[in-house]
Amino acid sequence: MQRFGTLSFGHYGPLGGGRQLTAADALLQAIDLAQGMDDLGVNGTYFRVHHFARQHSSPMTLLAAVAARTERIEVGTGVIDMRYENPLYLAEEAASVDLISGGRLALGVSRGSPESVVRGYEAFGYTGSTDPRGADLAHEHFATFMKAISGEGMADRDASSPFGGGTGRQRIEPHSPGLRSRIWWGAGSRDTAEWAGRTGVNLMSSTLLTEDRGLPFDQLQAEQVEAFKAAWREAGHPGTPRTSVSRSIFPLVTAEDHLYFGGRSDQEGVGYIDGFRSTFGKTYAAEPDVLVEQLKADAAIAAADTLMLTIPSQLGVEFNLRVAESFAKYVAPALGWISTRS
Known part of the structure; x- marks a missing residue:
């Protein structure tokens, strides 16, 4: 594990006791948290994307704001649902954020996760999928997106145009030459992971795998x-x-850590999600020396170069910065972590 960062769902809404976290709170706190982690030397800040939910939904504006307020930290998504995306517009936005950040964008995309609505992408105007989960639509959009960020011509030039014209095909602008190498596919199974490898994009794997072969989650x-x-x-x-x-x-x-998460370590499990029999990862919560030994024994953490910590964003900037700082100070170095400040 050379790198680690935080993965936020960006939840907002009622917190109980009459307290309310607004969408503005969630966005502004995400920016403040990223800036604090950049100061700590943490490697990345990543955001989940869910539509029709009180969570982060349009990440590119947030990533641009984070990029403008930070210097070293990788900014990205885990993951954007390609069923909902105009691939050429996404290519323009992604290139813009990558240029603003100085090449720090790590854009995770995939078919998307289970939703709270039925075929929500159709409400966005993307119809015609013959797959019950829209996988064909996601892959079609992804293929077009990859061509666009690779600099391929996407539209015929108009030879009679007073604005340049010419012949041949025109690429999307702006173009960020290194962006193609920083695209990740969020894979939930061995088959999709192999597909990502053949396609030539990086791999993001979550705390959920849509398969069950009787193996412990980390080995799977x-x-x-x-x-x-x-x-x-x-x-x-x-x-x-x-x-x-x-x-x-x-x-x-701290005592607050024990109050919120003491005794919360749970066992991995198997269940059904989105029609698939799936294996779920467990939560680790323990004193730092115990965590080090537990995480050293996690086969998947050893196999990957980057670890994303899912954080309880509703608990605010100060609490989550302390979680990141505690992990950076007491746990990560023993796992091979390299700080951006090294």
Whole structure:
């Protein structure tokens, strides 16, 4: 594990006791948290994307704001639902954020996660999918997006135009030359991980896998990571791909930590989600020395180069900065972490 960052769902709404976290609160706190983590030397800040929900939903404006307020930290998503995206407009936005950030964008995309609405992407105008979960639509949009950010011509030039014209095909502008190498696919199974490896994009793996083969979660996920790397090599892609896994990890350092998460370590489980029999990862919550030994034994963390800590964003900037700082100070160095301030 060379890098670690935080993964936020950006929840907002009622907090209980008459307290309310607004959408503005969630967005502004996300920016403040990213700036604090940049100062700490944490490697990345990533945001989940969910539509029709009180969570982060339109990440590019948030990523641009974070990029403008930080210097070193990687900014990204985990993941954007490609069923909902205009691929050419997303290509323009992604290139803009990558240029603003100085090449710090790590854009995670995928088919998307289970939703609170039925085929919500159709309400956004993206119809015609023959798949019950819209996977065909996601892959179609993704293929167009990848062509666009790679600089391929996407529209015929108008030879009679007074604004340049010419012949041939025109690419999307702006264009960020290095962006293609910083695209990640969020894979929930071994098959999709292998597909990502063959396609030549980086791999994001979550705390949920849509398969159950009777193996512990970390071993199942480590196999997924290794299958991805093997597919990358077999496809003949140059360089070494990035791989990330996400975990809920809470170092118990203060009395407040114990109050919120003491005794909260749970066991991984198996259940059904989105029609698939799935394996769920567990939460780690313990004193730092115990966490180090537990995480060293996690096969998937050992197999990946990046660890994303899922954080309880509703608890505010100060609490989550302390979680990140405790992990950076007491746990991460023993796992091989390299700070951006090193």
